[in-house]
Amino acid sequence: CVAVALMLLNGRSQRKRFKFPLRPVWAESLLGVVACAAILGAVWIANSYPWPIGIVRQYAQRNGITIPEGGLFIAHGIAIPVLIAVAVGIVMTFITRRTRFGRYVFAIGGNPEAAELAGINTRWVTMKVFMIMGVLAAISAAIASARLNAATNALGTLDELLVIAAAVIGGTSLAGGSGTVLGAMLGALLMQSLQSGMVLLGIDSPLQSVVVGAVLVVAVWLDTVYRKRV
Structure with missing residues (x-):
């Protein structure tokens, strides 16, 4: 929340410095409250799910912790990666x-x-x-x-296809000159979700590569069509 407040203050000072239109104070405050609520909500959700019983038992044995009768609750939290x-x-x-x-x-x-x-x-x-x-x-x-x-x-061999597909799906143009880091990260999240879903469905690895390639081809085609219209 402190980082959100600092970012909002820095953005407001930069707009004021270069004489850009300023948002109302109430709008800035509302934006900060919503951002802080989203961050705290994500942390609360991540801490609401405990470790599986088997992992908790192994962790307790490895660290010499006695498991109480009601069980040992260890929150998942947010992964370091x-x-x-x-x-x-x-x-x-x-x-x-x-x-x-x-x-x-x-x-x-x-x-x-x-x-x-x-x-x-x-x-x-x-x-x-x-x-x-x-x-x-x-x-x-x-x-x-x-x-x-x-x-x-x-x-990481053959991960290049996933990386390129994630970047293109996230809005990065293969022709260069446009794209965002956030879009690429969202594209990577989408591609990882797609790959995890195919693994859970038991799809063979070669067919997974075909699906990823097809997604990349469609994304490049859509990017080409968009650039022609623009």
């Missing part, structure tokens, strides 16, 4: 929307030649983009290795 994803999303959104580097990235994605003629060092910006990609890949690899409690050199 989710918190890391939210933090990364906030940082990347700030970089892409509030920094000169982010503007340069969108400019290069839209038209590299025009960006270079405008004085942007396209090679250096591209190098920075690959450096950021390396850091994000390292974070995701660390999370995946921690979750599986193992690591192989084939970890």
